[in-house]
Amino acid sequence: MGPEKMFILTGWPKDYNIVAASLNQWWKFDNISPGLLHEKLEGDPMADPELCFSAFYEGELVGLLFAVRRDIREQALGYVKLMGVHRGWRRKGIGTALYQQAEKALAAKGAGVIRLYDVPLNYFMPGIDPRYTPALCFAWKMGFLQFGEAVNMVSDLIPLDLDTSSEEKNLEKQRITIRRADPEDKPALLELLSADWQLWIHEVEMAFRDDPPSVHIAFTGNILRAFSVHNGNNKGTGWFGPMGTHTALRGKGVGSILLKRCLEDMRQQGHQRAIIPWVAPIAFYAHHVNARIDRVFWRMEKVLKTNITKWSQ
Numbered sequence: 001m002g003p004e005k006m007f008i009l010t011g012w013p014k015d016y017n018i019v020a021a022s023l024n025q026w027w028k029f030d031n032i033s034p035g036l037l038h039e040k041l042e043g044d045p046m047a048d049p050e051l052c053f054s055a056f057y058e059g060e061l062v063g064l065l066f067a068v069r070r071d072i073r074e075q076a077l078g079y080v081k082l083m084g085v086h087r088g089w090r091r092k093g094i095g096t097a098l099y100q101q102a103e104k105a106l107a108a109k110g111a112g113v114i115r116l117y118d119v120p121l122n123y124f125m126p127g128i129d130p131r132y133t134p135a136l137c138f139a140w141k142m143g144f145l146q147f148g149e150a151v152n153m154v155s156d157l158i159p160l161d162l163d164t165s166s167e168e169k170n171l172e173k174q175r176i177t178i179r180r181a182d183p184e185d186k187p188a189l190l191e192l193l194s195a196d197w198q199l200w201i202h203e204v205e206m207a208f209r210d211d212p213p214s215v216h217i218a219f220t221g222n223i224l225r226a227f228s229v230h231n232g233n234n235k236g237t238g239w240f241g242p243m244g245t246h247t248a249l250r251g252k253g254v255g256s257i258l259l260k261r262c263l264e265d266m267r268q269q270g271h272q273r274a275i276i277p278w279v280a281p282i283a284f285y286a287h288h289v290n291a292r293i294d295r296v297f298w299r300m301e302k303v304l305k306t307n308i309t310k311w312s313q
């Protein structure tokens with residue numbers, strides 16, 4: 001392939017059906033719908049068409065790379081959110097050309113660190129599934145190193161007992177009440193999130209777009225202290241989270257009730273399994289909803305500016 005015949009265009013995909021179908025042919029373990037692809041691109045709160053790259057060879061689409069930038073704890077990070085190269089066009093430098101253009105654009109926009117896929121707020125996967133072994137080899141060649149791991153758990157919904165009525169009655173004796181959120185509850189929930197959980201605001205807002213909201217909340221007296229949501233990211237796929245309980249209310253069983261309420265919603269909507277993504281408290285989900293580890297992802301990082309101390313979340 002003469003590099004002069006390959007060119008890269010910047011901007012949103014013109015046709016989401018074609019781009020989704022191409023990615024689905026190129027990926028081995030994943031499938032994305034045109035609607036979901038739109039959510040990952042133009043639906044991102046920091047959506048930027050200058051970070052979307054499509055490679056063509058003699059008019060044929062041969063590679064795609066979609067990146068995004070985030071300001072997290074006063075640091076600018078760049079993320080490759082989705083990437084793929086046509087199976088028949090691999091090992092010809094297309095991935096490298098796409099990545100180098102993305103890295104240059106992200107650096108020009110201030111990014112000091114680049115990561116692969118694990119984009120807070122709006123991600124498809126929380127890292128690289130190591131079964132995409134060529135992607136790991138590619139990432140190492142581009143200068144990335146693994147700095148962590150993330151797991152997605154799944155819970156089979158059909159056999160689960162998700163009835164929480166007796167636990168809720170017991171909590172009412174302690175003035176703790178749990179219910180589905182109304183749209184009017186949003187300001188109070190955003191206030192709870194503003195302290196420690198700002199990174200979750202977007203997913204909670206996405207869950208409030210559903211009617212009724214895919215959001216459950218717990219109060220002590222009239223103070224909102226805990227929440228759980230589903231359908232806040234990767235909408236329509238049976239995606240749980242985030243959830244959080246204020247330290248003042250922990251250890252009383254509120255989290256497990258909120259979790260089960262969301263899973264019951266998903267079951268009612270016809271989902272057979274819930275995906276519990278990017279999990280920290282594995283034992284909590286294993287214990288309460290019989291969740292098991294499903295997919296494992298490697299988190300990869302490349303530091304561009306050495307004055308940035310390693311940022312880890």
Ligand SMILES: CC(C)(COP(=O)(O)OP(=O)(O)OC[C@H]1O[C@@H](n2cnc3c(N)ncnc32)[C@H](O)[C@@H]1OP(=O)(O)O)[C@@H](O)C(=O)NCCC(=O)NCCS
Nearest residue numbers: 083084085090091092093094095096132134135137138141
């Ligand atoms: C990962 C992927 C995008 C690489 O695209 P590509 O156009 O083949 O990449 P390049 O030709 O620019 O490869 C650059 C270097 O990466 C490494 N590399 C890429 N594929 C490799 C493989 N299968 N085995 C070993 N090393 C590999 C090599 O060092 C290569 O340089 P070389 O060919 O001179 O040895 C492509 O394999 C792909 O689409 N995979 C499926 C989708 C995917 O995994 N997406 C996630 C990506 S983060």
